[in-house]
Amino acid sequence: MKAALEKFFAQETDDPLRYAFERRGAHMLGSAGEAVSEEEHQLVWQEIQKPKRSGMAVMYLHVPFCANHCLFCGFYRNKWHEEHSAPYADALIKELELEASSTASQSSPINAVYFGGGTPTALHANDLARVIRRIRELYPLSADCEITVEGRIFHFDDDKIDACLDAGANRFSTGVQSFNTKVRKRQGRKASGSEAIRFFEGLRDRNRAAIVCDLILGLPYQTAEIWRDDLRTVVDLGLDGVDLYTLAVFPGSPLSKAIEKGACDPAATLPQQGAMYGEGLEYMHRQGWKQISSSHWGRQTRERNLYNTLIKSGADCLAFGSGAGGNINGYSYGIHGGIVDYMRCLEEGEKPLSRLHRTDPMSSPLNFLAAGIEEMRLDLGHLERTEVSARGFRKSIDSLLSNWQCSGLIAGEELISLTTAGRFWHQTLLTYLKAAFKLHSPSLQPETKTYQEEAA
Incomplete structure (x- = not known):
């Protein structure tokens, strides 16, 4: 075992923040178990809805449309057209209604709801509002349920903001990435830095929801001084929360291709990103912000980051929308990413499943590791x-x-805390911890059975 672990060792260096590893590890949230055959999807899905849920749970709704493909993004799926709004909102509501009365849906409170994408705020104001209202009408949300709408500045006007608030949203998460206009424009963001600031001022001054923004460190053209300005802007705006994410350049992404062609400056190196992360952590600490996770900070108690905390700990997730993924009652599942297939299944009165897996026996301990590393x-x-x-x-x-x-x-020793360097490299530590656990427990492999064989 010891020899097998050596490939996970860090380099011993005086500057682990920058040089602990040569590359960053990428981790999956969980571990997929045995696949249920496509022919059995609907039968098994109906059985999954019968048992009661227990413990905290979340709901995720996916809106898989974007006005354009930002250079840094690896999640682009479908180009947005205005005529998509009402039909897609209708489809979400139909999917919500299909399983709302099941025991699994009604047996325990849902603690957080998250609209992700894509760009949820591409939907029209009325369509966003009616989906939120329908969730609140149909599902047992906890009294303190966190309802987050993720969006981008370009689509998110005053009418949409107020419609979401009036319908019950209480948290907004907006990917600003940087407040510097040049950095933003080179990544395909449409609003200028000053427009972004005015947008957040408008959200903040309503004083009706937690306001969170995402910053990305290591972007092309993002100098050390620009990074410091971004940090100062977040604090000066008095937002409730901020994520400091490190840039990942996905192979084949628009950003990767632009860098390869020389059409865009290179992104920051890992050592440069480490230095930027360390500076960001120290600055937020000096300003009195609390670090909630390896990449997330909150200014006051209004920001809880509840959905992200729960989903990374393996909580049940009721998922809706094309391209969404969830897990419930011992199964994980994905929903058709193709809009046509998604709509067709709903018209036939079926959950639009693209995959369904029994829970891997390793899921529980691996989720524990993920939650612990996330919480440092x-x-x-x-x-x-x-x-x-x-x-x-x-x-x-x-x-x-x-x-x-x-x-x-x-x-x-037994209770391990992450240093500043460990927090920067948290994805790598988790990747290697999961691999080490699989070496420790190689016998935890799911048996291969069909649903009928298992029932018999």
Whole structure:
């Protein structure tokens, strides 16, 4: 085991924030188990709806349209046209109504609702509002349910903002990426920096919801001084929360192609990103903001970041909309990403499933690792006490943890905390921890059975 773990070791360096690893690891939130055959999708789906849910849960609604493909984005699917709004909102409502009365939907409160994309705020004001209202009418939302609408400045006018608020939204998350006009324009963002500031001032001054923005560090043309200006702008605006994300250049993305052709300056290197992250963390700390996760900060208690916290811990997720994914009652699932197939299934009165998997036996411990790394505090002792498959895990990876501790990435023994460097490299640490757990528990593999065989 020790020899197998050595490939996960960090480089011992005086500057782990910048040089702990040569590359960043990418992790998946969970681990897919055995696939249910397409022929059994609807039968199994109906059975999944019968048991009660327990524990905290979230709802995710996907709006897979964008006005344009921003250079940095790896999630673009469909170009937005105004005539998409009403039919797509109708489809979402129909999908919501299909399973609203099931035991799984009604048996326990839903603690957070998240409209993601794509660009949810591309939908017209009335369409956004009626989807939000229908959720509140049909589903058992908790009294303090966080209802987030994600959007971009270009589509999000006053009518849409007020329509969302009046319908019940209480949190807005907007991907500004940078307030610098040149940086924004070179990435395909349509609004200028000053327009972005005015937009956030308008949201803030309504004082009716938590206001969160995303910043990306490491963008082309984003100098150290521009990064500092972005941080200062967030604080000066008095927003409720901010994400500091590191840029990932996806192979084949518009940004990757532009850099390869010399049409765009290169993105920041990993060492440069590490330095920017460290500066951002220190600045937010000096301003009195609380770090909620490795990449998220809140100014006051209004910002909870509840959906993101719960989804990364493996909470049940009721998913709706083309391209969405969720998990419930021991199964994970995906919804057709093709609009035509999505609409066709709904017309036939079926959940538009593109995939359905039984939960991998490893999902629970892997979700625990993901939640702990995300929250910058990992209790391996608790993991071993609550998961039979995790017994002895701490001892089996002692050499790896010792390396990370000596390298300045973590501190502590059974209760591990991430240092500043560890927080920057959190995705890499999680990737390697998950791989190490699979080495520790290789026997946790799902059996291959059809649904009929399992029922028999």
